[in-house]
Amino acid sequence: MPVSESQAVIHTAFARHAAERPEAVALTGRGARITYGQLASASDAYAVELARAGIGPGTNVPLLLPRSARLAAVELAVLKCGAAYVNLDPAWTAERKRLIVDRLAPKAVVTDDASAPGRFTALRLDFDVAEAAARGARFTPPPVAEDDPATLFFTSGTTGGPKGVVVPHRAVTRMFTGPDRLPGFGPGHAIPLVAGLAWDMYAFELWGQLVTGGTGAFAESDPLMPNELRKLVSTAGVDTLWITTTLFNLFVDEDVDCFRGLGRVLVGGEKLSSAHTRGFLRRHPGIPLWNGYGPAENCMFTTTRRITEADCEIPEGIPIGTAVPGTSVLVLDEDDRRLGPGRIGEIVAAGRGLALGYLDQPELTREKFPTIDVDGTPTRVYRTGDLGLFGEDGALRFRGRRDRQVKIGGHRIELAEVEIAARGVAGVRECVVIPLDAPDGTVTGMALFYVAEPGTGENASALDEADLRAELVGQLPAYLVPGIVRRLDRFPVTANGKTDQAELRGLAAAPRRRKR
Amino acid sequence: MAECREDFVDNEYTAPVGRLEETVAGIVAEVLGVDRIGRSDSFYDFGGTSLQAIRICARIESKLGIKAMPLWLFDNDVLEDFVGQLAGAGE
Known part of the structure; x- marks a missing residue:
């Protein structure tokens, strides 16, 4: 042929x-x-x-x-x-x-x-x-x-x-x-x-x-x-819908019935919110909901997972699933050795989804798309820079960005670790931790932003900042407690629907109100 | 918890006129997290984002049955003008 x-x-x-x-x-x-x-x-x-x-x-x-x-x-x-x-x-x-x-x-x-x-x-x-x-x-x-x-x-x-x-x-x-x-x-x-x-x-x-x-x-x-x-x-x-996490959450909040009649919904682009995902599944038990994960360098999706209600109860977040057709996924340690279930390492993709590289950037291409030895076979891979681990069930779990590891006052801190702790506090719906940089580039602290669950019944008020901070102080070593804890009605997002990190940095630096 | 309108704008509050304007002002205030919005207030005054614009329009459509485009809030950012465009679209 x-x-x-x-x-x-x-x-x-x-x-x-x-x-x-x-x-x-x-x-x-x-x-x-x-x-x-x-x-x-x-x-x-x-x-x-x-x-x-x-x-x-x-x-x-x-x-x-x-x-x-x-x-x-x-x-x-x-x-x-x-x-x-x-x-x-x-x-x-x-x-x-x-x-x-x-x-x-x-x-x-x-x-x-x-x-x-x-x-x-x-x-x-x-x-x-x-x-x-x-x-x-x-x-x-x-x-x-x-x-x-x-x-x-x-x-x-x-x-x-x-x-x-x-x-x-x-x-x-x-x-x-x-x-x-x-x-x-x-x-x-x-x-x-x-x-x-x-x-x-x-x-x-x-x-x-x-x-x-x-x-x-x-x-x-x-x-x-x-x-x-x-x-x-x-x-x-x-009958098929692909939608960003941000827009999905908004649709679930505003008009959850709008999904009626679909045969399946694929969500991704950003980490899913368990609360919104649960809200969708309860309203539409008959519509398969899929989580899709992957960087553009391994085109479109790298892994997918059909989400169950049980997934929404996992404190570390909904698993991102198993490799799509034509793709394989590895979790590697610092020395490019394969890690088994339960061990966190860098998520690395191989297979037919890989890009050819970056336009006119051969050095960066070699760095991000190296050929490494996988079980005795030289294999071209893409290093996602994301951290993850396989569960015993074979499904991949996402654990944040590798470059989200920061050093503050000599302590090596995984920002995702702080987020996982905060997400485990009752009343926190979504949260994100960003590092705070001094002008010389050193990381001096962290800011935690969160969206609270709406208060109900006897607990009419949403979780306030001081209470969340007290919870974290009780759970985490002092160096892991963010210096700034701030509640938002919702996270600022970029044109592509991702959380706007720059805007968050601005909020962390600004006085409490964005008065014009 | 709604913030105070006067923390964002200096000009005098002018109450919305008519049922449609009142309802839309309520929706916009709710989404932006402020206590009230006047008819001469701008979406930009409150640091309105594109996501909030989508939310406002989705809520207008589900509550009032009027189809609203998020872009309209950026083109006609003053409440009175935005509602004028909505009224035109609803006819």
Whole structure:
């Protein structure tokens, strides 16, 4: 079988469904109804234009387009050219877009805005999918291998600006194609397309359905709102939902019935809240709820777990589960030795989900993606920097970031350890501990932020700061008790829905009220 | 525990006008954790975040059945204007 025929290649897997079921709906919602046949034909028309602009194997193509069927078709067209697409989120600042485009030094930037790409050529593909499909263009793709780059995701680097994670076709397709593939994708299944365009979970939603013959559904609102979810379930056949932990918690708080009718819900991006998860399971015992964990460097998910109510009672948090298809997970000690159940070490991923590395950063790539000896076999791995351990049941448990180990006054402190203690105090719903830095970079203390359980009945008031502090003083050695303990109504979050650490540092430094 | 509006804004409190404005002011105050919101107060005055905007809109939709977009709170950050947009959308 020639390499381009591999079903692990995104556009080849898509093309098979387009040939078998051209009338099946590929994309729906927001007034669109695009069939597999139309999408295949439109992407050929866009590919002809891209090839004319010099796009071919080995090139990276930044796409600055709004979320749309056209964007999906142009992405397919880039892949058909043997190139990799890079979505630029329209919501980014002009500065971030410019920085990333400069790093890519592309032949062209696909955009409707001629001034956007700076010193690079703007390629306008401003005819829509229906028009593109009507052109009847035919494009013959060059051979593409499953290890060839398909897309790049830019993640925040702590130094030296954003890092471009180069992701091959096989990493995107691996969990959707084998006999043990993830449920909820394929003919008869539909998922809302709501993840940020430049995020790996965008690929999860879109390609998860388009390489299996399923349907992607555009939402009217961005972000997704509870009532919009209801509408997509009843009118677009949506049965599978991926949602960030932050938004999941909000939906459970505000409108827990909005999940009704779904066949499954996948939650992740951040540690789950046991209280919200329990709230969901009690209301929707028939809807499987999955926890998904993983960094972009091991594309989309590394582990998943179907959550049970018993999981919500584990004080250290809900397990993150077992490796997804095409992936294996190890827990290693400081000397790269495998650790057995019950022992904490670094979570390391191997297998078909691994990225090729960081764009133009060979040293960092060697450091984070080393080849190590695993049971006598040299194996390429990704070091997640996360700490975890396997339970006796084989499920992985998350224990925070490795770099969340700090030294204060000579004591080595695992910030996660303080969080686990605080979470065990009755009345604490969620909490996070951040280190406090002196101007010279040394860590001088810790701040604990928490959200209290709402008070009920006789205990009408929520757990106050002094009481929580007293509990911690009673449980922990003095050096583990944070200097600042502060209650919040909820945690500040970033645009991607993760807890905003910078904002928390600001709160720790600021006086009690954010008076303007 | 709601914080005091006057800790965030200096201008005089103007009471919301009409049932819709009153209800929305109540929802916004509840989500932002302040005791009351006046019709000329801005979402930004209280350090409103995008997540709070989502929460406000979800609550408006479930309580009033009016579809509200979180972005509206950033475009029309003053209560009176935001409610004006809501009223337009609800028609």
